[in-house]
Amino acid sequence: MATENTKCVIIGSGPAGYTAAIYASRANISPILYEGIQPGGQLTTTSEVENFPGYPEGVMGSQLMEDLRRQALRFGADIRNGIIKDVDFSERPFKVTADDNTVILADTVIVATGASARYLGLPDEQRFAGLGVSACATCDGFFYRGKTVAVVGGGDTACEESLYLSGLAKQVYLIVRKDFLRASKVMQKRVMDKENITVLFNTNTLGLFGEEFLEGAHLVEFAGTDKEHKFDINIDGFFLAIGHKPNTDIFRGKLELDDQGYIVLPGKSQATSVEGVFAAGDVADSHYQQAITAAGTGCRAALDAEHFLMEHQQ
């Protein structure tokens, strides 16, 4: 079993992880970054990214991530293809174990493991991913100007996304499993008052259809009752708004997590509940979840780690 020592381990290779690696490398911290199961993170699953500053013509998600990776390599980051399977934050140096059983003793750790959007589990969701199915209205809504879309979910996020899309799309269907919205009263009113939003209560999605691109959804109202009614809607976009799952399983019991599993940042920095462990990106942010905010907090986490190392120099 190989054991190594380092000043900083970065876990994750999304915009947060790579940005942390750029800053930490330029500060001579020589970080080791583990890419995980999805090198490049969530943006590698999308096509064009139009809202990342610095790309006036837009950029393909995978190209953006390759650019960030090359920038981190340029300053000497040690980027490794592997998954961190265990961490021990009970004492410093922290013990981080990779899936090839390499053990790294690290003075600081930056957790940037992201969050994964929850899907309904329909086979067609993957088939139409990037071809009509999206889990991010802020990211992809612009592509549906003047079109018809559906949003799935009944909480605040689903209502917010429906309202956002109603400003772009011609028609928005909000597909709600229950006979009520879980969102706040104010949000509910806004949705119900919007002329181009139709709320489909007591409705589930059975499947999606289309040739190359998404063309519609098969729905069922009052499933399993004597009022059951199956019908189709024609849509160009299908937006999931049923939440995200932060990738924090290996940190459970080791870092403070909130009730949804996101890493808690108790102060004004990226410091977690364990001194010397920092978190950046979607894994510690259930609200903004954008590439630029992830990159911004990756920068902050690296600066925090640098200050921590200076303060704790032996």
Ligand SMILES: Cc1cc2nc3c(=O)[nH]c(=O)nc-3n(C[C@H](O)[C@H](O)[C@H](O)COP(=O)(O)OP(=O)(O)OC[C@H]3O[C@@H](n4cnc5c(N)ncnc54)[C@H](O)[C@@H]3O)c2cc1C
């Ligand atoms: C389809 C889609 C389209 C999007 N479009 C846009 C857009 O247009 N604009 C925008 O700003 N945002 C967009 N987003 C949101 C954006 O992708 C995320 O906000 C951003 O990627 C979050 O970055 P992150 O670094 O926090 O984590 P992620 O990108 O989620 O990366 C997490 C990383 O952690 C790694 N990891 C996880 N567990 C481990 C482990 N145990 N060991 C090692 N590594 C691990 C993964 O392999 C991955 O590399 C989109 C998201 C999706 C899903």
